[in-house]
Amino acid sequence: MTEKLTPSDPARIGGHRLLGRLGAGGMGVVYLGRAESGELAAVKVILPEYADQPEFRARFRREVAAARRVDSPWAVPVTAADPDAAAPWLATAFVPGPSLAEAVATCGPLPSRGVRVLGRMLARALTAVHDAGLVHRDVKPGNVLLAIDGPRLIDFGIARATEETALTSADMVVGTPGFLAPEQAQAQPASPAGDVFALGCLLAYAATGRPPFGTGAVDALLYRTVHDEPDLDGVPDDTRPLLERCLAKDPAARPTAREVDETLVEDTPHDSVDWLPDAVVRLVADRSAAILALPDIDATALDAGADGQPRDVPADASTPPRTPSRRRFLLSGGAALLAAGGGAALWTARRGDGTAPAASARARRWILGVQADLTGPQKTVGQAQERGIRLAVELFNSREDKPFTLTLNTVDDQGDATRAAKVARTLAADRDLLAVIGSTGDATTGASLDSYDEQLVPQLTASSAQSVYGTAQPRHFLQAVPGYTILPATAAFSVRTQGARRVGVLIDRDGGIPAWELGHTMFQNLGVLKIAGEPRVAPRLAGNLAPVVAEMAANRPDAFVYTGTPARAAAVARALAQTDFNGLRVLGYPAAGPEFLTTAGAAADGWQVFAPYIDPSAAPVRAFATAYRKRYGSAPPYWAAEAYDVARMVITRLTEAGGRPSRERLYDLLAKGTYKGLVRPYAFDEEYGSLKGYEIFRYEVKGGRYSYVGQVDF
Template identity: 80%
Template sequence: MTEELRPSDPSRIGGHRLLARLGAGGMGVVYLGRARSGELAAVKVILPEYADRPEFRARFRREVAAARRVDSPWAVPVTGADPDAPAPWLATAFVPGPSLAEAVAARGPLPPAAVRALGRMLARALTAVHAAGLVHRDVKPGNVLLALDGPRLIDFGIARAPEETALTSDGMVVGTPGFLAPEQARARPATPASDVFALGCLLSYAATGRPPFGTGAVHALLYRTVHDEPDLEGLPAGLREPLERCLAKDPAARPTAREVDEALGGKTPAGTADWLPDDVVRLVADRSAAMLALPDVEATALDTEADEPPADGAGGPDPSPRPGGRRRFLLLGGAALLAAGGGAAFWASRRDDGPAPAAHRPLLGVQADLTGPQRAVGQAQERGVRLAVEQFNARKDRPFTLALTVADDGGDESRAVRAARSLAADRDLLAVIGSTGDRTTGASLDAYDAQLVPQVTASSAQSVYGVSEPRHFLQAVPGYLVSPALIALALAKAGVRRAGILIDRDGGIPSWQIGHTTFQALGTVRIPAEPRVVPRLAGDLAPVVARMLAREPDGFVYTGTPARAAAVARALAERRFTGVRVLGYPAAGQEFPAAAGEAAEGWQVFAPYIDPSAARVRGFAAAYRGRYGSAPPYWAAEAYDVARMVIARITEAGGRPSRTRLYGLLAKGTYKGLVRTYAFDENRQLKGYDVFRYEVRGGRYAYAGEATL
């Protein structure tokens, strides 16, 4: 979706009046622009600090030339460019439809016939790319936009001729993990066969709703891409064989893009909507209406400046074929309505660019694991949010009454997707808090993002999610990469001279991220460290502990699971280890001290959740005890804080803000909560290092206050 122009943005570029921002990256900004002819365009502008570098300008000049050489109806055409301008720019035809990632998130896997048609059209786009002597290098669901007459392959910003790689740093992986080939994962040059591998990943995702190499941390995705077989379970029989060939580890064993086109078979549409299922047609029409319902579109249709000469190709006609034939009536309820001046009204009634209907109460959602493996945390968070809503509704001066809806995803990824789709479909829903765990949070991101629902997690601390960048997501908890700095500092203050770090893959992504980052952080405080990684299927960890102690460390860090943490603690105690011991907080469940017994005594934990006995949350703890008859558990205060922040922003906006406006208020504002101050950086992650220290004493986690750098 779009963002408003900033004061520092130009008003015009190369004959285009700029209307909004479409996105920004490290090298430039992409704007939505309108040319003199009235045509909309995506205008990519290079940032000044890069435009002044001759080598970067040379790279951009080649990018422009590369994009012009690609001739396919399924690749966005270049409509104008000026690589020699003070601010170099490139304009392509604007496609207002959703990405493939958004469509799959909103409706689930596409039917086999649609996947075949999608595959044939994208294979033909890649055939044109390769015929021009280029490699795209980043074929992924986010780089495929859906129009009723067919898909469009976009983002040739990293397209290069195979020989034009001198400007790429050695060892740099270019592409999107989970959708790049094994050779790219090894930082080797990409070839046309690499694009075919990525196409296989993309089509598998379209057919099953999940990437063939899973999701998660970058390192894990790269490892699985190189070493593991793809997960093709659920792939229709007729698609499995051609996609298996695309996903061959050996580039020489893969078909060419032209051969993929032939192998997929089936009909290829010619300028009609026949290839898409009905619900995706509706999504395309809705998104087109939203993207085109901009305040300045009509005002700029005839707006020209005589003193600005036309740029090279700027404002030329859109050569792409027009939708036609069957189901054109769906457009009459969507994008075509704009021609009659009703686009904004239609969008307000269909989606969320306008306030919630006055007849309905503003609705806040909670998605949590209430019955699965993290039910203790999920139930604590649901109660914390409910208490915040009830307190707000009990105010005599409340400006509105807030409703609450709750969905239990049971800690299961498939249930999480269904729960997110169900909640997001309610047009009264303004925001959702959740989910509890990393996997369920990642699984639900696309469904909420497709409906523009602001999603705020109070407990999921993973640094990478899903297959596309979430645009309406906020992480209101310090990430897994925060506590390692505090762990390293604590070991340094304790005088540790050598540390052992046991990274247990049974703990998943949190274990790796905390353990690996702790190893790096210890290097900054000059403490030699020896990391050991054990696989999920490892049995007795005592021999591993014994080998680590042979190096005579006086500090020990374990990241993994509570059950295996207890085994490690007992192994250290049996060998009379008396050094500093630190437990990664995801392994610090109540079962750890219970299972480890006396061996748990003295272990330290650095966690993002505050103890309910802390002075700053005593008022909340008393209210929780009065409402539920027991002391609040960990994570309840954090969810209460986040709920109050969301409620404050809804109130600030008058009770019925659009989802987009509410997200903007949350993302750009600062809220002082009980646990911490909530402010977010450009990556939608929480600023600050609010982490709390605990030490096991007497069989329980004793609160030792806030940890500081």
């Protein structure tokens, strides 16, 4: 649950003894602390570069004052703060439970009564926020924590008084796309009605397991929020009318938070978890048990006494650090309540004297995790990546001068998002895990983000190119592959270089987020290059695409672009072959599988593919291909070299650390440096963790196979 303190971390903040790190972001560090009363707190400390800005310090002071005015049992209270300290800090009551986002991703949607109870308690929390003259502005599943005695609304970091002037620019959109009111999506001032809209989105997510305006690119999410009706299929009939009112486009047509509370006719449970499914109760109880088994307090360089020895640590290094005689942890309902929800481990976690079990004395292992689809729909890619990573680890371990031995721990998520969340949570719980490479697909990568991020595990994907992953906010995630919204820039440039000045773009909704992001961004980049683009969007349920293809070909374009699925790509290729079109043909790479070649037949010839993976026979990866063939007895498939590169990058950073690094230290080494791999250089955007650079490779179908043309110059 927590990461160990680093030597540079403080030992105490404002009377709180720090126990470990809960997380770190662009604004500061959040610690787990224990107040002098024995109660646990989340202590947020602002980075010096922000503390030195008068405007930011004013905003932080306002944040503290705003949060203190909120009085609700369902909103996490501020317990202490010092906005004027050299390093401003804010402490709130610590909630050990999972977020609603993680609970739904791991255990599935809540039952009908659970949605109503959740809605009523959160409506009461928002009523308290609004009564205090505030607007939360970021109500979403990740900002709701589930505790044994009910949910808690957290993160008032961007809440502000409605009468005050924002310190952000007038056209800045604040909040999370997909849980953002239409007026906020259009950069209009936030209001309590916007919070109610977000609550409606949150409850729809809790009831169905998906946001009502879908997922995907930010601009697409904002467009659907403003113009489309929400997807409420699966929302219980007794709740749907209320959610439809909450999600009204007109803010004046929405109920107030107090009216939502009054409309949801459901008893609010007191010290009871019967409104939550058993699987969620067990998840909540397991988190609480983990907190009761907190490790011994870590000494830091800033905790030294006059004799140079860390305070609270005996001078005799062989003597275990002194721990409190009793670990105080307050939970409503007591042992019987937790045991009823599967949480008896809370109490067995203690020793007879009330302290946590001693930490294992064994030497810690160096583990690199792999999460991949090894047996599901993307098993070809997943197996190729697993082999590439395994080869990198084996070659490193065979070195006589290796500074450590690396162990590989592989899990198969089968390409299923629900299973991905579960296996990620299990893998992330291994305290010896340093980093994980995975997952293979977009949905499984998104589903695993929260599990790895809450344990501060650096997660790198070599193949998932999506630009937005649902409700997650990855902070320890690196996308070591050009994104769907990056690749079209290179493809559009190449299309222009090949002489095209008028391009038809067919975006097939059946291809999901990859098809939309590739096609939409391709159209945008064509415009930047002064190329006339003619887009068409095919509905997911469209049967025959031949009429659309014929209509587009009749407009005499120089090039034709299709983004969608392999099966429908083959139908499009055959339909285009029936016209007199003889220009460039470009296929979005997710549709460029073996099925396209076999189903399209002769109509596949001439189609070009712009892909982020290099051909295994290319000169830059020839040595890798030789080693792969020697190890596995066959030539490497696509995507193996990229995974090998990412594994080598992690190994190199571990070696450069000069000792076993913390997970956060390893993430910093990975995120801030540049690694020259065989396929491409790997450098990352510090804010988003996305790959910098435009290294893309072009293929052309010739004689029923994908023929490698080479890297595209850009």
